[in-house]
Amino acid sequence: MTIKTNQNYCSVLSFGQHKLLIFIVLLINFLLLYTSPAFATTVKNKFKTEHNILSMQQRSLVIDNILDKRVKQLLPGLMRQANVDMWILISREYNEDPILKTFLPATWMGARRRTILVFTDMGKAGISAQAIARYDVGSIFKKAWDKEKQPDQMQALLELIKARNPNRIAINQSSDYELADGLVASERDLLFSYLPTQYRERIVSAEPLAVSWLETRIKEEVELLTEMVALTKTIIKQGFSNEVIRPRKTTVGDLVWWFRDRVSQLGLQTWFQPSIRLQRKYKKLGVSEDPSLIILPGDFLHVDFGISYLRLNTDIQQHAYVLKPEETTAPKFLQNALKQGNQLQDILTNNFVVGRSGNEILSRTREQAMLAGIKPMIYSHPIGSYGHAAGTTIGKWDSQFGVPGEGDRALHQDTAYAIELNVQVASAEWQKDISIMLEENAIFSRDKVSYLAPRQTELMLINYK
Secondary structure (H helix, E strand, O other): OOHHHHHHHHHHHHHHHHHHHHHHHHHHHHHHOOOHHHHHHHHHHHHHHHHOOOOOHHHHHHHHHHHHEEEEEEEEHHHHHHOOEEEEEEEEEOOOOOOHHHHOOOOOOOOOOOOEEEEEEEEOEEEEEEEOOOOOOOOOOEEOOOOOOOOOHHHHHHHHHHHOOOEEEEEEOOOOOOOHHOOOEEEEEHHHHHHHHHHHHOEEEHHHHHHHHHHOHHHHHHHHHHHHHHHHHHHHHOEEEEEEEEOOOEEEHHHHHHHHHHHHOOEEEOOOOEEEEEOOOOOOHHHHHHHHOOOOOEEEEEEEEOOOOOOOOOEEEEEEEEEOOOOOOOOHHHHHHHHHHHHHHHHHHOOOOOOOEEEHHHHHHHHHHHHHHOOOOOOOOOOOOOOOOOOEEEOOOOOOOOOOOOOHOEEEOOEEEEEEEEEEEEEEOEEEEEEEEEEEEEEEEEEEEEEOOOOOOOEEOOOOO
């Protein structure tokens, strides 16, 4: 929008008045442009572009491409490793099996009516992926049911089973992993009511296969997770800055909801409510999440934050310090406490060895840490298709001597983890323990742990204003 001036009127103005009028016109045009909704949208889209955040249509292509590669390149080996000839997944709309959801095309938000997906190992011909449905399920699952010829969907499934004649039929039932326990009781009862005895006797738990499917990452996913972790840390850095925090004004609750709003503005989601924890000198205040607390100079802040994007998840914890007016860096005792947290990370990741169980890694790490004078608490978990994903679990905050079931699983290659832990460090300056709570996302591949982005080794600083 532009503003036209009357030329006759302008001709009688002095040179100085004319310059002032031009300035006012330019200022009005500037304000109209830069406060317009269109400009705001442009800035928002530019931010998204700079951070490689894809449109929904682009995301759909990426998701389907990765799913196709996982099914063709990864699944055959996993099925044979688990000695599974056929894998059956059954879900009804709004009550989806968590694993079935990982097989749906990007344009499917969930199951439709009763969705039945069947994988069969065809030997040299590879894996056959079929849907007992009226139509194909994406480009991977070809329909294997003609309702006009066979009105009974479960009977159509039975006919496919008879035709393939598998020796071991896996269904998603597990006592140790909730994500591998997605076949609900009514659907299991229905399936068994159709199966003759000879096929019921071939039913096995899909747990080893299901967990391997969930925990194993292919190259393209590692690349995406690397970008996602970088973005997660960029958002944290922005949140832990004077752009967002005004000491003596901003509350813990304000900061929590800033993270939620920021993620929403970027067109992303969080898979859990972000948390902000505050520690300060006063002994009566420990580690607090009280949303009404006002952030003050001298406060030690912690964030636990993760995003969901392209069917993957991140989970990061970092620390920041609010400088006092006279300070230019964080107190040495806080810097040294962070170093203890980094030391515990090193001890833990050095114990990652293929074939070791999560419980063995936990035990070795705790023993070595305590010999080094560290007070450890370790609760590291797989991450990927879900935030708290299935796989080798290394401790829980309330299970520091081993986790039955999940902790017994051996470590495998090409798996991603949230290296999550804390240390308690005695502080003479504050006359209490300081909690250092860290979480970094990493990939275990080629017998080593690699962080998906540089881990935090220095405290973020927030200037006093």
